[in-house]
Structure formats: structure tokens, C-alpha cells
Amino acid sequence: MLYISEPRYVPRVWGSFAAPWLDTPVGEIWWLFHEEGASSLLRNAEDGHSATVADLVISDELPGKYVYPVLLKTLHTADRLSLQVHPGIGGGSPAKEETWIVLSAETEAWMMGGLGDMDRNLFRELLRTGRIEDALQRINLSKGDICHIPPGTVHSLGPGLQILEVQSNCNITYRLYDWGRTGTDGKPRELHLEKGIEAIDWSTGGSPVSAGSDGRIDPLKLKAGYRISYIEGTLNAEIPGGALFFVSSGSVTIRSGGVDSPACLIADLNGGKLTLSGAGYIIEPGGS
Structure with a gap:
């Protein structure tokens, strides 16, 4: 969710x-x-x-x-x-x-x-x-x-x-x-x-x-207590359980409607789905 x-x-x-x-x-x-x-x-x-x-x-x-x-x-x-x-x-x-x-x-x-x-x-x-x-x-x-x-x-x-x-x-x-x-x-x-x-x-x-x-x-260079992934385009995306998604440009569509950038969403441990038209970053707690 x-x-x-x-x-x-x-x-x-x-x-x-x-x-x-x-x-x-x-x-x-x-x-x-x-x-x-x-x-x-x-x-x-x-x-x-x-x-x-x-x-x-x-x-x-x-x-x-x-x-x-x-x-x-x-x-x-x-x-x-x-x-x-x-x-x-x-x-x-x-x-x-x-x-x-x-x-x-x-x-x-x-x-x-x-x-x-x-x-x-x-x-x-x-x-x-x-x-x-x-x-x-x-x-x-x-x-x-x-x-x-x-x-x-x-x-x-x-x-x-x-x-x-x-x-x-x-x-x-x-x-x-x-x-x-x-x-x-x-x-x-x-x-x-x-x-x-x-x-x-x-x-x-x-x-x-x-x-x-x-x-x-560059995942070979980022050694941290979290993982960061960049996605862009017009696509359906799954946000892993417990992760953040920062909408850096464009917008996302979720069940309740659209959300324009900049914005931050967070998924509970069950994860969540959205449609992206733009770009953003998935941030997952846990070592990279």
C-alpha cells in the first residue's frame, strides 16, 4: 500500500x-x-x-x-x-x-x-x-x-x-x-x-x-545503508515494501488520482504500484 x-x-x-x-x-x-x-x-x-x-x-x-x-x-x-x-x-x-x-x-x-x-x-x-x-x-x-x-x-x-x-x-x-x-x-x-x-x-x-x-x-560506487535506483519514462512501477519513491519530474498516478512532482511516497511492507510519467528515485533501506 x-x-x-x-x-x-x-x-x-x-x-x-x-x-x-x-x-x-x-x-x-x-x-x-x-x-x-x-x-x-x-x-x-x-x-x-x-x-x-x-x-x-x-x-x-x-x-x-x-x-x-x-x-x-x-x-x-x-x-x-x-x-x-x-x-x-x-x-x-x-x-x-x-x-x-x-x-x-x-x-x-x-x-x-x-x-x-x-x-x-x-x-x-x-x-x-x-x-x-x-x-x-x-x-x-x-x-x-x-x-x-x-x-x-x-x-x-x-x-x-x-x-x-x-x-x-x-x-x-x-x-x-x-x-x-x-x-x-x-x-x-x-x-x-x-x-x-x-x-x-x-x-x-x-x-x-x-x-x-x-x-x-553507480551501484559499484555507492556503498551505503540504503539503495537508490533511478527510473524514468511512462511506465508501471512496483515500489518495494518499506521503500520511498521521490517524484523528481512529471507525475505519478495511483489509485486515488495523480500526484505531481516534487512529491514523496512511501510503501508499507506489502509494497505498492504506481504509473509514472516522468522520473524519480526509489530509496530502499538496507545496505547497497
Whole structure:
């Protein structure tokens, strides 16, 4: 059975579009989330009744021991994100990895990632003196590029981008540097230097992984706690049990009617069927 997910609009200081009910521009849309005390509202595509992701996890209709394992967002950037890193190198817990799929990109859009040959002392000094940008690899981004960010990868994202972000359901991000920016309260945003430096994968230089192009995932390069598949055309598709489907262009038709992009659907453990006229991504929890 398929459910349609109601998005949550999240303000960010680097966000690119205004919502009339928010004072700060929207930077993230959470298409499917499940955190302690809150989760996405879902509408049954067959009979229209409402439930939450938490309801379906508790009733064993979705995977997840306590929470659904994947968080799905889109990012909308008018300014650069902070320089950050996620925990979990070496398979430790907590752990967070994410995959960025570029949905649209302005000319000369970019991300940063990778430290090269650098030790902790030099890294601290570059942060302290505001020269860290000179030491980071800048990666040009175009529509359809796919980058995987394993735990321990130092990274940032530039302006002029719309990104589909698939990530493990962990809300821990260590902010290392914020480019001298202030938050909505006019004060510098909190940094997490000590925890962040401990979380960096110094053995690899903290580099992102190119995991595909032209919107298509290379399964040999994407090694993650989820699987992502791209489909396009006018076709009937089966969504595996417990999987998400993000409609990136065009529309889908399900029993209750049509759903235009962008949109997110989720199948309970019995799976679901839809007709696609466009393109989208199937995201399945479980290692690739």
C-alpha cells in the first residue's frame, strides 16, 4: 500500500526561497522524517485516511526498530552551508552518511570536500585564522551529479543548488566553521570543534565519493545503508515494501488520482504500484 507524505518546510539562514508563514527563507524540505516525538504525516493513497510514519513503524508496517532508517530532504541554497562533518567512521555509533543528487544547479555551482594531506594541528590553525577554504577541494556540480558523503567527510555546499539528500536517520552534525556568519538571532552559530575534529576520517583525507552522473546511481560506487535506483519514462512501477519513491519530474498516478512532482511516497511492507510519467528515485533501506 502506498502513502503520500506531507512535506515539512525548514527555515535556514542559507535558504533560497521565502515562505509567507516563516521569517527565515526555507533551506530544507523534509519529505520523509521520523524523529523522537515527531514524524511525517501520511495520507493513504487508496482510502485517504491519515497516519504518521511513527504509527506505521510501531505497528510493524514499515521497517525500523525505533525509527524509520532513512531521512529524505531537498536542499535549496542561496548561500553556502557551514563546513561540517558527521560521526560514524569505522562503523561506530552514532553514524550518519548522506548522498547528494543534484536536481538543478546554477552556472559554476560547487561543493567542498576533502582535506588532502593535512594533520589536526594544521587544520585547527587554518580554522583559527579563517584560511580553511584555501585547503579544501572545490568540486564543480552540474545537474545530475551524485556525491556520497561517508561519515568523517568534511564538506560544505555552495549557493545556487537544489539537492535531493538521502541520509541515514541521524540528526548529529558537527559544525566546524561558519564563514563568519550569524544566525537569525544576530549571534554566531554554535560550533562543535572538538567533537568535529574527532569525527573526521583523517585516514582518507575526508573526501566525498563520486557515485554517479546524469542522475543515475553507480551501484559499484555507492556503498551505503540504503539503495537508490533511478527510473524514468511512462511506465508501471512496483515500489518495494518499506521503500520511498521521490517524484523528481512529471507525475505519478495511483489509485486515488495523480500526484505531481516534487512529491514523496512511501510503501508499507506489502509494497505498492504506481504509473509514472516522468522520473524519480526509489530509496530502499538496507545496505547497497
